[in-house]
Amino acid sequence: MKENDKNTMDRREFLKRLGIGTAAASAAVLATTGCGGKGSKAGTGGQGHESGEMTYRTNPTTGDRVSLLGFGMMRLPFIEGKEEIDQEMVNSLVDHALEHGVNYFDTSPAYCQGKSERATGIALKRHPRDKYFIATKLSNFASSTWSREASIEMYRNSFKELQVDYIDYMLLHGIGMGGMKEFEQRYIDNGILDFLMEERKAGRIRNLGFSYHGDVEVFDTMLARHDQYKWDFVQIQLNYMDWKYAKQINPRNTDAEYLYGELAKRGIPAVIMEPLLGGRLSNVPDNIVRMLKEREPERSVASWAFRFAGTFPDILTVLSGMTRMEHLQDNLDTYSPLDPLGDEELAFLQQAAAMMMEFDTIPCNDCKYCMPCPYGLDIPAILLHYNKCINEGNIPASRQDPNYRKARKAFLVGYDRSVPKLRQASHCIGCNQCSPHCPQGIMIPVEMQKIDKYVEKLKQETL
Numbered sequence: 001m002k003e004n005d006k007n008t009m010d011r012r013e014f015l016k017r018l019g020i021g022t023a024a025a026s027a028a029v030l031a032t033t034g035c036g037g038k039g040s041k042a043g044t045g046g047q048g049h050e051s052g053e054m055t056y057r058t059n060p061t062t063g064d065r066v067s068l069l070g071f072g073m074m075r076l077p078f079i080e081g082k083e084e085i086d087q088e089m090v091n092s093l094v095d096h097a098l099e100h101g102v103n104y105f106d107t108s109p110a111y112c113q114g115k116s117e118r119a120t121g122i123a124l125k126r127h128p129r130d131k132y133f134i135a136t137k138l139s140n141f142a143s144s145t146w147s148r149e150a151s152i153e154m155y156r157n158s159f160k161e162l163q164v165d166y167i168d169y170m171l172l173h174g175i176g177m178g179g180m181k182e183f184e185q186r187y188i189d190n191g192i193l194d195f196l197m198e199e200r201k202a203g204r205i206r207n208l209g210f211s212y213h214g215d216v217e218v219f220d221t222m223l224a225r226h227d228q229y230k231w232d233f234v235q236i237q238l239n240y241m242d243w244k245y246a247k248q249i250n251p252r253n254t255d256a257e258y259l260y261g262e263l264a265k266r267g268i269p270a271v272i273m274e275p276l277l278g279g280r281l282s283n284v285p286d287n288i289v290r291m292l293k294e295r296e297p298e299r300s301v302a303s304w305a306f307r308f309a310g311t312f313p314d315i316l317t318v319l320s321g322m323t324r325m326e327h328l329q330d331n332l333d334t335y336s337p338l339d340p341l342g343d344e345e346l347a348f349l350q351q352a353a354a355m356m357m358e359f360d361t362i363p364c365n366d367c368k369y370c371m372p373c374p375y376g377l378d379i380p381a382i383l384l385h386y387n388k389c390i391n392e393g394n395i396p397a398s399r400q401d402p403n404y405r406k407a408r409k410a411f412l413v414g415y416d417r418s419v420p421k422l423r424q425a426s427h428c429i430g431c432n433q434c435s436p437h438c439p440q441g442i443m444i445p446v447e448m449q450k451i452d453k454y455v456e457k458l459k460q461e462t463l
Contacts, residue, residue, distance in 0.1 A: 054101025055338040057316050059269055061232045062206055064133060064168070066317050068310050069335040070104035070271070071097050071328075073120045074111045074367065075321035085112060085119045093328055094123040100332050103132045104317045106271075107162070108173060109154055110139040113372065117161035125163045134162055135169035135271070137211065138196070140186050141177075141369075141437065148190040155196075159204075169271075170196065170205045171235060175222065176214035177439060183218050197229070207232035211273065213439035216254040219262075226266055233316060234263055235271040239281060240308045240349040241356060242274075249363045252441035260312060269316035275309040276302055276320070278365030279384070285359055285391040288352050295348070303334045308349055311340040361387040362447055363440045370434035370444060378423040379434060379444055385418040386451055395454075399461055408458050415455065425452040 055068040071094070077086040094105070107120045117136060124132055136158045140151045159165065172193070175183050187193040199205045209231050212219045222229070237246070238256040246253040263270050276282050282302035284292075292301055309318040318335075322328040341349070364383035373379055389395050394407040394414075415424070428448035435444045 052336045054332075054336050055310070056101075057269075059207065059233070059316055060267065061269075064207075066104050066133060067102045067335070068315075068317055068338055069102050069306075069331050070106055070135075070317035070319040071102055072273070072319035072321040073105060073107040073116045075323045076112050076116060076119055077323050078112075083113065085115050087119055087122060090119050091123045091126070093322060093325065094120075094127075096325065097322075097328060098127055098131060101336065102332075104135065104169075104319075105132055106135040106169075106319050108137040108139050109158060109161075110137070110141065110173070110369070117158055121162040121164070129164070133168035134164060135171065136162065136167055137171040137173035138187075138192070139173040140192075141174065143185075146185050146190060148192060148195070151186075151190060151192045152195065155199075166204050166206060169207045169209065169233065170199075171208075172196075172210040174213050174439060175210050176212050176216070176218040178436075179215045180218050180221065193229070209233040209235065209271070211235035211271075212259065213237070214252050214441075216258075219254065219259065223262055223266060223268075226268070231268055233269045233271055235273055235319075236260065236263070237274045238270070238272045238309055238312075238315075239275050239277050239305055241277055241281065241353045243308075243353070244350065245353055245357055248357065250441045260314070264312075264314040267314075270312075270314055271316055272309045272318040274365050274367075275305050275318050277305075277363075278367065280361065280365075280387060281305040283388055283391055284352075284356060286393065288356060291348075291352060300330050302330060304349060306331060306334045307339065307341050308346070310335060310338045311346070359390055361390050362442060364442060365440060367439060369437040369439060373428075374431065374433060375427050375429055376423050377425065377427055377448070378419050379448070381419045381423070382425050382451060383442075383447065385415055386447075389414065408461070412455070412458055425449070425455065428452070 056065045057068055058065055077089045077093075078084060079086045105120055105124060107116045109117055111117075112119070120134070124134065138151060138155055140146055140154060145151060145154060158167065172187055175187075196205060196208055200208045208229075210222060212234065222231070223234075236256065236259045237253075238260060241249070242253070242256040244255055244257055246255045260270055282300070282305070284301060289301055292299075292304055296304075306318060306320070309315065320327065320331050322331065362383050364380060364387065366380045366384060368380055370379045386395075389407075389411050392410070393403070394410040425448040428445055430445040430449070432445050435442065438444060
């Protein structure tokens with residue numbers, strides 16, 4: 001038995017012991033390493049990162065050899081002070097990713113204020129079409145886009161923006177967010193799902209799937225109809241917090257252990273989103289940082305989350321929104337090649353997750369679906385600053401706290417640096433146009449009011 005085969009079998013046995021069952025280690029997605037071989041579409045991507053060669057997984061439907069690290073084009077860099085994507089930086093990131101084996105790029109009409117697809121298309125068009133896979137979505141969230149005509153217009157515009165004549169991976173975007181009725185209005189009643197299946201048959205879509213958030217009834221119903229729709233892949237949120245605690249964090253969500261297990265039983269490859277929980281698993285509480293660094297001093301905190309997501313064998317690719325080159329380089333280190341977690345390390349991460357559940361953070365993933373705010377608030381920046389201060393112990397309850405002076409200063413100074421005053425929580429009027437779009441079910445006006453009251457309290461309190 002080859003070493004790679006032995007490692008794969010060890011992971012399968014571990015997953016079996018976890019209770020996922022032998023189907024979780026099915027041949028649907030086989031772990032491979034190295035650059036693509038002769039005749040392997042989009043699998044050649046360079047000579048590998050300096051630490052080794054990219055790990056690939058194989059899609060059983062099309063035989064695509066997909067890099068285990070996927071590039072999520074949701075958090076692209078913007079030019080400072082402008083509402084304009086830094087195309088030069090995007091080009092550099094895409095070039096470096098392709099050079100080091102990354103070949104899966106995931107975008108959407110909804111990302112980066114509607115500018116992600118165009119930026120992605122410009123960056124990728126400079127390379128041979130057979131060197132990469134493009135994933136995009138039918139993001140018809142707004143009721144004004146639910147009609148057949150509006151949805152088809154959005155679909156066709158994606159081809160124009162991406163400058164392609166076929167799409168490798170097309171997703172129904174965010175099913176479950178509004179429950180079964182909304183799903184049917186977006187995709188069934190208007191005949192759009194039937195239309196997309198015909199587009200797949202015609203070859204303009206190579207793989208058809210969906211991304212899931214929210215109501216598990218929709219997820220279960222779509223898998224129950226797998227024989228009818230023949231899903232080529234499904235995108236789910238998976239990380240070591242959501243594996244067992246997603247439902248505790250937000251009752252609207254479903255634990256990733258269940259989602260992954262249901263896909264694995266059917267041999268449906270999983271594409272992973274939010275392996276870092278919108279960056280929260282790279283900014284964990286200080287005591288968790290110490291735990292991780294004691295075990296692996298040379299590894300980044302974020303690498304633990306990416307190794308967790310990549311360990312499971314029926315995962316096709318793990319998406320990362322890499323805004324800066326150092327993000328990309330760190331992830332290349334993790335997946336070139338992947339060092340999968342063993343059972344003891346997985347148990348250790350579940351211990352860390354249980355400890356993190358003791359912190360009262362707000363489950364914001366920085367997806368920016370709540371944006372733009374009609375009153376100018378930078379909602380994600382406000383929530384992320386609050387979470388950061390919780391993790392760092394800079395949320396003093398009262399002036400009697402020993403570190404009150406230091407924590408108060410860190411919160412207030414950091415708040416003004418992270419969020420311009422005109423975009424802070426004090427400007428929220430409670431219109432609630434944001435909350436219905438939040439995949440995590442956050443009642444955003446409630447949180448804005450809570451944070452604003454806390455800020456005012458800190459400003460008024462002095463020693």
